[in-house]
Amino acid sequence: QQQVKQSPQSLIVQKGGISIINCAYENTAFDYFPWYQQFPGKGPALLIAIRPDVSEKKEGRFTISFNKSAKQFSLHIMDSQPGDSATYFCAAEQGNNDMRFGAGTRLTVKP
Amino acid sequence: KAGVTQTPRYLIKTRGQQVTLSCSPISGHRSVSWYQQTPGQGLQFLFEYFSETQRNKGNFPGRFSGRQFSNSRSEMNVSTLELGDSALYLCASKWQTSNYGYTFGSGTRLTVV
Numbered sequence: 001q002q003q004v005k006q007s008p009q010s011l012i013v014q015k016g017g018i019s020i021i022n023c024a025y026e027n028t029a030f031d032y033f034p035w036y037q038q039f040p041g042k043g044p045a046l047l048i049a050i051r052p053d054v055s056e057k058k059e060g061r062f063t064i065s066f067n068k069s070a071k072q073f074s075l076h077i078m079d080s081q082p083g084d085s086a087t088y089f090c091a092a093e094q095g096n097n098d099m100r101f102g103a104g105t106r107l108t109v110k111p
Numbered sequence: 112k113a114g115v116t117q118t119p120r121y122l123i124k125t126r127g128q129q130v131t132l133s134c135s136p137i138s139g140h141r142s143v144s145w146y147q148q149t150p151g152q153g154l155q156f157l158f159e160y161f162s163e164t165q166r167n168k169g170n171f172p173g174r175f176s177g178r179q180f181s182n183s184r185s186e187m188n189v190s191t192l193e194l195g196d197s198a199l200y201l202c203a204s205k206w207q208t209s210n211y212g213y214t215f216g217s218g219t220r221l222t223v224v
Contacts, residue, residue: 005177034212043115043201043215044154089154098144098167100153 003027004092006102013109019077021105029069030092030100035064037076038087038104047088048075051111080109113137116218119204125221129190132219136183136204142166143185144213147175148199156201160185192223 005024009020013019025033032051036044050073051065057064063076072111091101118161124130131161136143142168146159156169167169176185189196199220203213 032212036215039216043203044213045215047213049212051220066120096161096166098159098169100156101146101151 003030003100004090004102006090006105008105009103010106011075013080013107013111014069015080015082015111017080017109019075019080019084019105019107019109021088021090022072022077023074023102024070024072025092026071027092027094029094032093033064033066033073034060034091034093034099036091036101038089044089045101047064056084077107080107082111084111085109113134115202115204115214117139117200117219119219120217121180121220123224124192126194126223128194129188130192130194130220130221131186131188132186132202134185134202134204134216136185136202137206137214140204140206140214141183142205143179143183143202144186144205145187146201146203147171148201149197154201157187176196188222194223195223197223 003026010017020035034049035047037047048059048062061078066073085108091099093099118133142161144159145157159167163179174190179185199218201218203215205211205213
């Protein structure tokens with residue numbers, strides 16, 4: 001069922017560093033690519049999203065880079081903070097079909 | 112603005128029993144989806160309802176069912192519970208039919224013993 005592959009499974013970054021999480025998709029009909037952040041005991045929360053007609057989107061310290069020809073997209077977290085420690089999921093959606101999620105990346109930012 | 116509300120937060124059930132989980136979406140959201148989250152399988156899509164109709168369904172056995180009411184509130188039911196059904200069940204709603212991102216509830220943690 002998984003059509004979105006996410007890596008790495010876990011990531012440890014020093015405070016102030018850059019966190020990079022990568023995703024690859026198979027279905028070229030996907031037209032919406034969100035990233036979700038999940039803290040323990042909470043549901044995933046929409047962090048940032050991009051559509052395939054844009055190559056990059058930035059919101060604060062979070063940036064999505066999108067490569068349509070390679071069918072890949074990535075999340076960059078600049079100046080990573082301990083409060084960013086969470087599990088991050090990439091996802092892809094096609095029209096009215098269900099959203100497909102990557103397997104998740106557990107990010108730990110060390111002080 | 113109230114978020115997506117799921118009840119109960121925690122449940123412990125015995126194998127063979129059935130369970131009903133409830134989800135109240137954000138006011139005005141007509142699309143409600145359900146996901147199962149487990150450490151090994153990640154977020155797995157169960158089904159989606161829009162205006163009381165099931166529009167999409169994931170690859171789960173028929174023991175998993177759901178419905179949506181006219182006020183967009185949704186319930187999911189799992190019959191004949193198995194140990195492997197232990198998971199966090201997440202409900203998510205969105206306003207439009209696509210491309211607007213989901214708002215998730217905090218989930219119902221189901222433990223089957």
